[in-house]
Amino acid sequence: MFGAIADPTRRAILDLLRGQELRAGELAAHFPVSRPAIAKHVGVLKRAGLLRERRAAQARLYSLDPAALASxxxxxxxxxxxxxxxxxxxxxxxxxxxxx
Amino acid sequence: MFGAIADPTRRAILDLLRGQELRAGELAAHFPVSRPAIAKHVGVLKRAGLLRERRAAQARLYSLDPAALASxxxxxxxxxxxxxxxxxxxxxxxxxxxxx
DNA sequence: ATGCTGCGTAACCATTGGGTTACACAATCA
DNA sequence: TGATTGTGTAACCCAATGGTTACGCAGCAT
Structure with a gap:
C-alpha cells in the first residue's frame, strides 16, 4: 500500500483516474514511458487494491477504488x-x- | 516524502517517536537490524523533514517533526x-x- | 593523556524496482 | 479466415535500496 503510492507515476495514475474511467492505452498516453511500464504500475496499484479493472471488448478499463487509501x-x-x-x-x- | 514513509521500519521509527524523544541507540534497540541500518533510515527521515535532531553530549536525540506529513x-x-x-x-x- | 561510549560514514553485497524491447493472445473487423 | 487493434507477459538491464562489517571521530570519565 505505502509502497504503491510511493512512486510519482503511480500517484499520477491515481490522480488521472479520479472521477473518470480510463482505458489502459489512454492511461499510458499521459506518460513519457512505455506502455508496458504503465501496465506494471497498474499491476502494483491493482494488487494494492487501489484500482478496479473492467473488461470491455479488447479494452481494459481502469477506475479508482480509493477504499484502500483509508488505511x-x-x-x-x-x-x-x-x-x-x-x-x-x-x-x-x-x-x-x-x-x- | 512518500518514499520516506514507504518503508515499514521507517514508519515504526516515526511511531516510536510519537510523544517521546529518543536517542539513536534507544531507537536502534527496538529493531532486529544493525545500528547503522537505523542510522540510514533516520537519515532518510531527516532529509524528508520528518524528524529533528538535537545533540546532547555524545548522544543524538531525535524527535518527531510531523509538519511534513501534512503534505x-x-x-x-x-x-x-x-x-x-x-x-x-x-x-x-x-x-x-x-x-x- | 587515555580509555570508553555513542554515534555516523564508507565500502561493499544482494535484492528490488522501474525501464526497455520482443512476443503472445483475445477480440473486433473486413 | 485473416488482418488489425488493444493489451498483458517474459526476459533482460541498470540504478537504487536496505542490509552488513569495519572504521573514525567527538565527547565524557578517570
Missing amino acids: VDRWLAPYRLYWAARLSDLKRTVEEDQRG | VDRWLAPYRLYWAARLSDLKRTVEEDQRG
Whole structure:
C-alpha cells in the first residue's frame, strides 16, 4: 500500500483516474514511458487494491477504488495531533465534503 | 516524502517517536537490524523533514517533526470524496482530537 | 593523556524496482 | 479466415535500496 503510492507515476495514475474511467492505452498516453511500464504500475496499484479493472471488448478499463487509501488515512490520524494548527482546516474540509 | 514513509521500519521509527524523544541507540534497540541500518533510515527521515535532531553530549536525540506529513494529508484530501462512507468517522476523530 | 561510549560514514553485497524491447493472445473487423 | 487493434507477459538491464562489517571521530570519565 505505502509502497504503491510511493512512486510519482503511480500517484499520477491515481490522480488521472479520479472521477473518470480510463482505458489502459489512454492511461499510458499521459506518460513519457512505455506502455508496458504503465501496465506494471497498474499491476502494483491493482494488487494494492487501489484500482478496479473492467473488461470491455479488447479494452481494459481502469477506475479508482480509493477504499484502500483509508488505511493511509488511518495511519496518518495519530499524527494529526502533532500539527494541530491544521485540525480546524481539516474539520472544515470534511464538513464541506459532506455538504457537497 | 512518500518514499520516506514507504518503508515499514521507517514508519515504526516515526511511531516510536510519537510523544517521546529518543536517542539513536534507544531507537536502534527496538529493531532486529544493525545500528547503522537505523542510522540510514533516520537519515532518510531527516532529509524528508520528518524528524529533528538535537545533540546532547555524545548522544543524538531525535524527535518527531510531523509538519511534513501534512503534505501527505493534502495529497489524500481529494480522495476522501471517494470513500464518503468514512467521512463521518473522520469528522468524529478530528473532533475528539481537538477535545483531547 | 587515555580509555570508553555513542554515534555516523564508507565500502561493499544482494535484492528490488522501474525501464526497455520482443512476443503472445483475445477480440473486433473486413 | 485473416488482418488489425488493444493489451498483458517474459526476459533482460541498470540504478537504487536496505542490509552488513569495519572504521573514525567527538565527547565524557578517570
